[in-house]
Amino acid sequence: MTDFKELVELARKISMTTSRNEKIELVSSFIKELPEDEVRHAVLFLLGRTLPPGDERHLDVNWRALLSVLKRMTGADNEQLFKILVQAVDIGDGFKKALEKFEPKRQSFLFEQKLTIKEVSSYYNKIASLRGAKSRKYKEDLLFSLFSLADKDEAEFLARNLTGEMRIGLHEGLMEEAIAKAFQIPARLVRRAVMLRGDISEIAVLAKRGGAKALESIRIEVFRPLKPMLATDADSIEEVLRELKRASFEFKLDGIRLQMHAKGGRIRAFTRRLSDVTQSLPDIVDQFSEIFGSREVVADGEAIAIDPEGRPLPFQFVSRRLRRKSDIARSAKEIPLRLFLFDILQIDGKMLIDEPYFRRRKLLEDLVDEEWLVPARVCESEEEASNFLKEALDRGHEGLIAKKLDSIYTPGVRGKNWFKIKPVLATLDLVIVAAERGYGRRHKWLSDYYLAARDEETGEFYVVGKTFKGLTDQEFELMTQRLKELAYYDDGHLVKVKPSIVVEVAFNEIQKSPKYESGLALRFARIVSIREDKTPEEAETIQNLRRIYEKQFLHKGKI
Ligand code: AMP
Numbered sequence: 379m380t381d382f383k384e385l386v387e388l389a390r391k392i393s394m395t396t397s398r399n400e401k402i403e404l405v406s407s408f409i410k411e412l413p414e415d416e417v418r419h420a421v422l423f424l425l426g427r428t429l430p431p432g433d434e435r436h437l438d439v440n441w442r443a444l445l446s447v448l449k450r451m452t453g454a455d456n457e458q459l460f461k462i463l464v465q466a467v468d469i470g471d472g473f474k475k476a477l478e479k480f481e482p483k484r485q486s487f488l489f490e491q492k493l494t495i496k497e498v499s500s501y502y503n504k505i506a507s508l509r510g511a512k513s514r515k516y517k518e519d520l521l522f523s524l525f526s527l528a529d530k531d532e533a534e535f536l537a538r539n540l541t542g543e544m545r546i547g548l549h550e551g552l553m554e555e556a557i558a559k560a561f562q563i564p565a566r567l568v569r570r571a572v573m574l575r576g577d578i579s580e581i582a583v584l585a586k587r588g589g590a591k592a593l594e595s596i597r598i599e600v601f602r603p604l605k606p607m608l609a610t611d612a613d614s615i616e617e618v619l620r621e622l623k624r625a626s627f628e629f630k631l632d633g634i635r636l637q638m639h640a641k642g643g644r645i646r647a648f649t650r651r652l653s654d655v656t657q658s659l660p661d662i663v664d665q666f667s668e669i670f671g672s673r674e675v676v677a678d679g680e681a682i683a684i685d686p687e688g689r690p691l692p693f694q695f696v697s698r699r700l701r702r703k704s705d706i707a708r709s710a711k712e713i714p715l716r717l718f719l720f721d722i723l724q725i726d727g728k729m730l731i732d733e734p735y736f737r738r739r740k741l742l743e744d745l746v747d748e749e750w751l752v753p754a755r756v757c758e759s760e761e762e763a764s765n766f767l768k769e770a771l772d773r774g775h776e777g778l779i780a781k782k783l784d785s786i787y788t789p790g791v792r793g794k795n796w797f798k799i800k801p802v803l804a805t806l807d808l809v810i811v812a813a814e815r816g817y818g819r820r821h822k823w824l825s826d827y828y829l830a831a832r833d834e835e836t837g838e839f840y841v842v843g844k845t846f847k848g849l850t851d852q853e854f855e856l857m858t859q860r861l862k863e864l865a866y867y868d869d870g871h872l873v874k875v876k877p878s879i880v881v882e883v884a885f886n887e888i889q890k891s892p893k894y895e896s897g898l899a900l901r902f903a904r905i906v907s908i909r910e911d912k913t914p915e916e917a918e919t920i921q922n923l924r925r926i927y928e929k930q931f932l933h934k935g936k937i
Pocket of ligand 1: 606608609628629630631632633634635650680720752779798
């Protein structure tokens with residue numbers, strides 16, 4: 379059994395180098411030597427995760443829980459700890475500094491115990507399995523005993539891991555290469571296996587156990603969601619046609635992406651974050667069963683909210699539907715959803731993702747009545763495509779998605795085969811990283827939000843704007859509760875939170891500004907919707923914001 383300390387030491391080394399190759403080498407030599415049953419945990423922990431993606435349980439260890447463990451260990455009060463946490467770069471650093479300053483009390487164990495990788499995983503499992511009234515207290519007890527086994531560096535790692543922010547500059551792409559190198563498998567094969575399974579930790583185990591052969595034999599499994607294929611932003615139809623010459627343009631519906639799986643009369647619906655939302659969507663399940671009967675199929679589509687005339691409603695309605703956890707039948711009546719399919723990934727055991735788009739679409743059209751399909755038209759002239767865009771907008775949709783006719787379906791990839799064209803002033807999906815308590819009427823809420831974009835190279839978040847506009851009172855209330863759960867720092871006014879909630883933000887202009895470290899600031903930012911369906915990793919990148927800034931500047935120069 380491998381000591382946890384070794385993993386912590388590895389993470390330290392990874393964070394010390396900026397070289398991709400060195401990072402890959404460090405990780406690959408470590409996992410190569412690791413026993414098979416520890417590989418999975420090591421891969422997850424290094425990527426800042428606690429449980430594999432398919433596990434529906436959550437640890438929900440928030441700042442409050444960590445703070446109370448810290449209080450218990452150090453005997454310090456809130457004020458003393460806040461002083462340290464304010465200066466820390468994150469909760470992990472804060473934990474370490476606090477343990478350095480105050481001699482920690484530890485739970486005593488019957489035998490001298492050393493923390494191992496497996497032991498940490500078993501604590502995580504116990505915490506994730508807690509249910510019921512006293513679970514908060516039990517969770518804190520478990521955390522106290524876990525942290526009691528850890529030294530300062532291990533505690534730092536644990537606190538970072540539990541809040542999902544490793545800050546060691548190791549993302550999934552590098553991990554894929556490290557797995558490839560460790561087990562002498564082409565990186566392409568590892569990437570493909572991860573795409574198909576959506577769980578890199580499982581692929582690492584399979585690679586160790588069965589090498590390239592094991593990965594080659596991976597197939598889509600019904601009821602195990604794959605990551606959805608994504609589209610790149612395009613500025614205009616002209617740009618898309620220049621790239622693709624001829625393409626299929628589909629309506630872009632503004633709803634929730636759903637990957638539908640069906641087999642033997644059982645149907646499940648998964649979001650783009652791969653969560654199973656079947657329970658909340660009885661109407662969609664009925665529609666899918668009407669479309670495919672009891673056939674075995676995996677299909678991709680979008681569900682939108684519709685009014686009594688069948689016209690699409692804004693995204694907020696869909697998100698309201700998904701938030702409801704009780705009286706689902708009633709809310710399905712109040713806000714009916716409708717499924718529109720645009721792709722098929724597997725039918726009767728035959729995998730279709732390596733077939734070209736036009737064949738998959740043709741098959742879908744042969745199998746399914748037109749009323750269930752996202753409208754599509756193959757265009758090669760700008761005029762044709764513009765007319766189709768106008769039609770989409772007139773019918774209340776968001777824009778178009780252009781798809782390369784001979785492209786295969788690449789799960790999880792945002793590439794040059796699908797382009798989205800949104801003519802209305804683009805909005806940005808940004809992440810809330812901090813909030814301030816409001817004034818006056820808003821004093822009871824966290825109502826002023828710091829909005830951040832992601833650095834695609836380091837994965838860190840940089841603030842680009844602040845807003846208190848766009849939410850209803852009820853939404854402020856809910857947002858406040860959620861942010862408090864995500865907080866890792868609170869000085870009574872400013873609350874810093876784990877980047878987790880994605881919001882769609884409208885703005886008038888991007889400005890250069892020294893106000894934030896990013897060097898950019900949004901003018902008149904306002905929240906348009908809360909994107910429950912998106913992860914912070916899918917948020918706008920700082921690199922893209924810079925591009926938009928430059929373009930906007932060019933445009934202005936011309937007027
Ligand atoms: P965005 O959310 O702006 O990144 O745009 C990509 C999303 O558009 C996808 O994840 C889908 O949820 C949605 N979408 C709507 N219509 C389509 C379509 N015809 N093809 C693919 N994605 C679509």
